[in-house]
Amino acid sequence: MHEFDENTTKGAYEPTRLERLLFRLEAQHRCLNWAMGEIAGRPGPVFELGLGHGRTYDHMRRHLPGRDIFVFDREIDCFPDCTPDAEHLILGKLSDTLPEARRRFGGKAVLVNSDVGTYDEAINAEIAEVVSGALPALLAPGAIVLSDLPLTLSNAKALPLPHEVRSERYFIYRSL
Amino acid sequence: MHEFDENTTKGAYEPTRLERLLFRLEAQHRCLNWAMGEIAGRPGPVFELGLGHGRTYDHMRRHLPGRDIFVFDREIDCFPDCTPDAEHLILGKLSDTLPEARRRFGGKAVLVNSDVGTYDEAINAEIAEVVSGALPALLAPGAIVLSDLPLTLSNAKALPLPHEVRSERYFIYRSL
Numbered sequence: 001m002h003e004f005d006e007n008t009t010k011g012a013y014e015p016t017r018l019e020r021l022l023f024r025l026e027a028q029h030r031c032l033n034w035a036m037g038e039i040a041g042r043p044g045p046v047f048e049l050g051l052g053h054g055r056t057y058d059h060m061r062r063h064l065p066g067r068d069i070f071v072f073d074r075e076i077d078c079f080p081d082c083t084p085d086a087e088h089l090i091l092g093k094l095s096d097t098l099p100e101a102r103r104r105f106g107g108k109a110v111l112v113n114s115d116v117g118t119y120d121e122a123i124n125a126e127i128a129e130v131v132s133g134a135l136p137a138l139l140a141p142g143a144i145v146l147s148d149l150p151l152t153l154s155n156a157k158a159l160p161l162p163h164e165v166r167s168e169r170y171f172i173y174r175s176l
Numbered sequence: 177m178h179e180f181d182e183n184t185t186k187g188a189y190e191p192t193r194l195e196r197l198l199f200r201l202e203a204q205h206r207c208l209n210w211a212m213g214e215i216a217g218r219p220g221p222v223f224e225l226g227l228g229h230g231r232t233y234d235h236m237r238r239h240l241p242g243r244d245i246f247v248f249d250r251e252i253d254c255f256p257d258c259t260p261d262a263e264h265l266i267l268g269k270l271s272d273t274l275p276e277a278r279r280r281f282g283g284k285a286v287l288v289n290s291d292v293g294t295y296d297e298a299i300n301a302e303i304a305e306v307v308s309g310a311l312p313a314l315l316a317p318g319a320i321v322l323s324d325l326p327l328t329l330s331n332a333k334a335l336p337l338p339h340e341v342r343s344e345r346y347f348i349y350r351s352l
Contacts, residue, residue: 017258018208018235022201029198059194082193 015166027167028056028115028146034162035111035144035172036063044110044140045070049094049131054082056113070105072097094127098134109138114147117169124149139175147171191342203343204232204291204322210338211287211320211348212239220286220316221246225270225307230258232289246281248273270303274310285314290323293345300325315351323347 015023039046045068048057057078060069071084074093083089090097094116112135116127128149135145136155145156148169156173191199215222221244224233233254237245247260250269259265266273270292288311292303304325311321312331321332324345332349 016231016235016238017229017255018201018205018231021231022198022205025194025198025201029194032194053193055192055194055197059192062192079193 019166023166024148024170027161027165027170029059030162030165031146031170031172032056032059032113033063035113035146036060038144039110042110042140042142044108044143045105047072047105047109047112047114047138049073049098049112049114050116051076051078051082051084052115054078056115057084058082060113070101072101094134095130098130098138102134102137105138107138108140109135110140110143112139112143112145112147114145114149114151117148128152136175141175143175145173145175147173195342199342200324200346203337203341203346205235206338206341207322207346207348208232208235208289209239211289211322212236214320215286218286218316218318220284220319221281223248223281223285223288223290223314225249225274225288225290226292227252227254227258227260228291230254232291233260234258236289246277248277270310271306274306274314278310278313281314283314284316286316286319288315288319288321288323290321290325290327293324304328312351317351319351321349321351323349 046060046064048060048069048071051057051071051073057069057071068088070088070090072090072094075091076083090101114131116131117124128151132152136153139155145151145153150171151173153173153175156175159172159174161170161172222236222240224236224245224247227233227247227249233245233247244264246264246266248266248270251267252259266277290307292307293300304327308327308329311327312329315321315332321327321329326347327349329349329351332351335348335350337346337348
């Protein structure tokens, strides 16, 4: 059995579809757990960009009791038991809702989990630009951003992934 | 951060939705890799019951080059690149296709990966009964059966899961 190694050169072992999803979930789980530890004791809301089925939202709300978690998405298509209450749900296009969030949340968010990528690289580039442009104004100093797309955040630096993380595409930033 | 422990008593830590899927994929990955090692050098077809998105099928075909993998499902709803060719696709209700497979495959299958559970426990009980009734006639001696539902196979014994496996529901059998 081969083991996937991120350091393998092109043409070497490519993860299977089973492994791609497994490694992605592993990355989410490890990075979220690490990030939730990082923000312990630091007040401020958490943002979930892209609710999806609600799995990472469920994980965060379980481990961050009492913390406000605001979910930004265009529409809701999650497990019924993972639906945020209306006060924590900000529906609309990210290109509208994120810039608008500045008045309410400017400089306050301590953790952002962004899971908004699609299978379309052109769309991904657009979304990454929207998120990259809007997030800096929302982040508290030292905030953590986890993202499935590479971002260009003017006030944050990229952090290395925990070494066990095998996902091909997962990114961590910390604001200055 | 809590760690999920299968030995925790009821009322203790319940995995989140993120963890339930992660642990399930981990279980599939570890058990499939183990099972593919077990059947190395032993001729016979492999069965995939329930194609789903095709992730475990993709994993098996990658690691079992040259092995016939027959997919049983009611319909196809997988990633396009995970679609089996027509000769290896047996479409229809398992309650029809599995008993019919006896003429062609009786006593031949060396590995069966059964992933046919739903969120409906009543349906699951029915499917488990269909699979439990039909599989024994299809298995070669020493065949491995991996299943997301508990089965009652007249000619097989349950094996313990690899100890790293944290999934709540995953079952391994070996035919006598």
